[in-house]
Amino acid sequence: MNQLQLFLPCAAGVEDYLAPEVLRITGLPPGCITKQRGGVAVRTSLAQAMLLNLHSRLAQRVLVLLSYTEYRGEQDLYRAASEVAWERWFTPRESIKVEITAQHSPLTSLNFAALKIKDAVCDRFRAVAHGVRPDVNTQWPDVRIYAHLTTDTCSLYIDTSGEPLFKRGWREDKGDAPLKETLAAAMLAASGWFDGDADLLPLYDPCCGSGTIVIEAAQMACNIAAGSRRRFAFEKYVPFQKQVWDSIKKEALDAEVVRSPEQKPIIFGSDVAHRMVDFAQRNAARAGVADVIEFRGGDALQRLPPIDVSTTGGGVMVLNPPYGERIDVGGVAKGAPRDAGSFEDEPNVPRFGARELPHTEGAGEFFNQLASHWKKNYSGWTAWVLTPDLKLPGKMRLKESRRVPMWNGPIECRLFRFDMVAGKMGSDHRDVKSASDHRDVKSGSDHREQSDRVL
Numbered sequence: 001m002n003q004l005q006l007f008l009p010c011a012a013g014v015e016d017y018l019a020p021e022v023l024r025i026t027g028l029p030p031g032c033i034t035k036q037r038g039g040v041a042v043r044t045s046l047a048q049a050m051l052l053n054l055h056s057r058l059a060q061r062v063l064v065l066l067s068y069t070e071y072r073g074e075q076d077l078y079r080a081a082s083e084v085a086w087e088r089w090f091t092p093r094e095s096i097k098v099e100i101t102a103q104h105s106p107l108t109s110l111n112f113a114a115l116k117i118k119d120a121v122c123d124r125f126r127a128v129a130h131g132v133r134p135d136v137n138t139q140w141p142d143v144r145i146y147a148h149l150t151t152d153t154c155s156l157y158i159d160t161s162g163e164p165l166f167k168r169g170w171r172e173d174k175g176d177a178p179l180k181e182t183l184a185a186a187m188l189a190a191s192g193w194f195d196g197d198a199d200l201l202p203l204y205d206p207c208c209g210s211g212t213i214v215i216e217a218a219q220m221a222c223n224i225a226a227g228s229r230r231r232f233a234f235e236k237y238v239p240f241q242k243q244v245w246d247s248i249k250k251e252a253l254d255a256e257v258v259r260s261p262e263q264k265p266i267i268f269g270s271d272v273a274h275r276m277v278d279f280a281q282r283n284a285a286r287a288g289v290a291d292v293i294e295f296r297g298g299d300a301l302q303r304l305p306p307i308d309v310s311t312t313g314g315g316v317m318v319l320n321p322p323y324g325e326r327i328d329v330g331g332v333a334k335g336a337p338r339d340a341g342s343f344e345d346e347p348n349v350p351r352f353g354a355r356e357l358p359h360t361e362g363a364g365e366f367f368n369q370l371a372s373h374w375k376k377n378y379s380g381w382t383a384w385v386l387t388p389d390l391k392l393p394g395k396m397r398l399k400e401s402r403r404v405p406m407w408n409g410p411i412e413c414r415l416f417r418f419d420m421v422a423g424k425m426g427s428d429h430r431d432v433k434s435a436s437d438h439r440d441v442k443s444g445s446d447h448r449e450q451s452d453r454v455l
């Protein structure tokens with residue numbers, strides 16, 4: 001188990017951040033990893049696979065490649081799966097689930113293809129384990145097997161993670177539109193807020209909901225491993241060595257940074273819904289960072305900066321504000337006059353892909369007012385805003401200095417950066433720092449293709 005080929009899938013657009021994260025966690029030289037569309041491949045050991053499960057904030061899973069073959073039909077898939085020594089990984093007492101993804105596969109039924117692979121795994125166990133075969137459990141399997149098909153190749157993986165890695169084990173309370181923890185971590189990675197340096201800038205999410213962004217940030221600041229509050233599928237596998245895992249976990253625990261009580265928090269979250277603030281507080285406690293974040297209730301259109309940044313060298317806001325199709329706007333803008341149609345008014349508006357979205361009631365007014373509020377009161381701050389609306393900067397009359405494509409599940413988004421430069425505030429967007437680095441990292445169409453193959 002010392003030379004495994006791992007594949008860590010991630011959301012489209014996140015590969016550029018995942019690759020350095022894998023190098024940082026494993027300590028491997030850059031030559032050991034390959035950045036691919038929708039993930040990162042790395043050749044390394046099972047112990048490193050455990051380490052990646054424990055520490056990665058950006059990967060969706062850690063998969064081990066067990067077979068890579070050419071195929072033409074279902075029978076070839078059956079043969080490929082029969083040749084894998086599954087018994088080296090798990091026993092027939094464990095339940096299994098086969099999941100399949102495909103890109104330009106000529107097969108007519110992926111369900112049938114998955115069935116053939118499942119049959120091959122069970123038949124192999126019958127042959128090597130005296131007639132005993134694993135059961136199938138589609139909801140809570142012990143073992144997930146992934147097949148990825150291209151036009152003519154089949155890759156078979158065993159998953160070492162179990163539940164997807166965005167499930168960190170601390171978010172039991174959530175609102176209507178919670179952000180996946182992996183996406184919150186990707187936003188933070190793109191913002192460059194955390195670079196391992198002790199001198200962190202204040203961080204604030206004024207629409208914090210269940211607290212995902214600020215809790216991820218606080219765990220990063222305290223060096224708390226992302227997976228320290230959950231279990232993993234590999235703990236049930238045949239090659240699992242408890243003493244190796246225990247020492248990996250102990251090392252992570254010993255490396256956690258304990259804050260002294262007199263240190264003031266530099267991470268802040270607020271939300272107009274007091275229920276959400278309660279949720280966020282409870283989640284932060286479970287994540288071990290309750291003392292590191294200061295939560296408040298309040299309208300983002302009225303709250304003043306939670307800290308004076310004139311001496312800190314600036315502050316960073318990271319947020320996914322409410323947006324039409326996901327969640328309604330609360331606070332003072334809620335009662336604002338309707339300025340454009342809603343989805344109900346326009347049933348033909350496409351559901352997916354970044355675009356100019358029609359506003360829901362109050363949403364246009366909300367962003368208008370938010371921009372004015374920031375221009376007036378948030379000089380010295382940089383705001384990173386995740387939105388599916390490509391035209392948001394125009395609507396806010398702010399010029400973005402960066403735009404990073406990211407996918408929020410099936411929704412294509414942009415993470416916009418706005419710089420509120422001290423001494424240059426005004427009502428006109430020309431007063432705000434103009435784009436120095438105006439770019440789309442990759443084209444949107446490319447990313448839709450990538451998301452199709454994310455496992």
Ligand SMILES: C[S@@+](CC[C@H](N)C(=O)[O-])C[C@H]1O[C@@H](n2cnc3c(N)ncnc32)[C@H](O)[C@@H]1O
Pocket residue numbers: 175177178179180206207208209210211212213270271272273276298299300301320321322323326327328329330331332333
């Ligand atoms: C898309 S959700 C954010 C989700 C959050 N990132 C999470 O992971 O749970 C938007 C949040 O904005 C809040 N919100 C709506 N209007 C607001 C306002 N005027 N001021 C502050 N928060 C507001 C909602 O209560 C909701 O929690």
